[in-house]
Amino acid sequence: KSGFITIIGRPNVGKSTLLNLLTGEKVSIISRKPQTTRHNIRTVVTREDFQMVFVDTPGIHKPKNKLGEFMMNAAMDTLDDVDIVLYMVEATENEIGPGDQSIIAALKKVHTPVILAINKVDLVEKSSLLPLIDMYSKAHDFREIVPISATDPRTVELMFGILKKYL
Numbered sequence: 001k002s003g004f005i006t007i008i009g010r011p012n013v014g015k016s017t018l019l020n021l022l023t024g025e026k027v028s029i030i031s032r033k034p035q036t037t038r039h040n041i042r043t044v045v046t047r048e049d050f051q052m053v054f055v056d057t058p059g060i061h062k063p064k065n066k067l068g069e070f071m072m073n074a075a076m077d078t079l080d081d082v083d084i085v086l087y088m089v090e091a092t093e094n095e096i097g098p099g100d101q102s103i104i105a106a107l108k109k110v111h112t113p114v115i116l117a118i119n120k121v122d123l124v125e126k127s128s129l130l131p132l133i134d135m136y137s138k139a140h141d142f143r144e145i146v147p148i149s150a151t152d153p154r155t156v157e158l159m160f161g162i163l164k165k166y167l
């Protein structure tokens with residue numbers, strides 16, 4: 001089994017942190033500043049039973065200028081070219097803001113399976129997760145919705161287990 005995976009989401013949701021956790025490499029820049037990951041970075045994870053190629057796209061967002069428009073188009077093209085889209089949001093937000101609204105709108109045109117990871121669950125009460133899952137499941141028909149913490153090493157096997165099903 002093998003396939004291409006792209007991690008998308010607004011700046012700061014934890015895409016680079018998760019990518020680094022899954023690949024075990026410091027391949028992308030982690031920063032509080034948005035847009036530090038400017039290029040698609042490919043990292044290959046090879047295990048006995050699967051091979052996953054990760055593409056860390058710049059976040060899809062409402063384009064404010066030509067560069068933003070270009071990056072949005074590049075990201076959108078990538079989404080249909082991969083086998084799995086891993087869309088990340090933060091558990092600390094209990095509303096779907098304009099940035100995520102526009103990403104979700106874009107995802108509706110995509111044919112690739114989309115898995116939603118609700119990240120940073122370590123920062124919220126357990127009781128807030130069910131309402132969040134409910135809110136996102138109403139917003140889009142995600143293949144899976146999985147609460148995670150990209151800073152927790154146990155997330156490695158959890159995510160690989162889920163991703164493997166869609167290769």
Ligand code: GDP
Nearest residue numbers: 011012013014015016017030031120149150151
């Ligand atoms: P990106 O812009 O989506 O690539 O986000 P980054 O991976 O750069 O992460 C942004 C910030 O969130 C960094 O300070 C990370 O350490 C932090 N972060 C990422 N995942 C988690 C998590 O699961 N829990 C907590 N508490 N912080 C996280």
Ligand code: MG
Nearest residue numbers: 015016029037
């Ligand atoms: Mg990043």
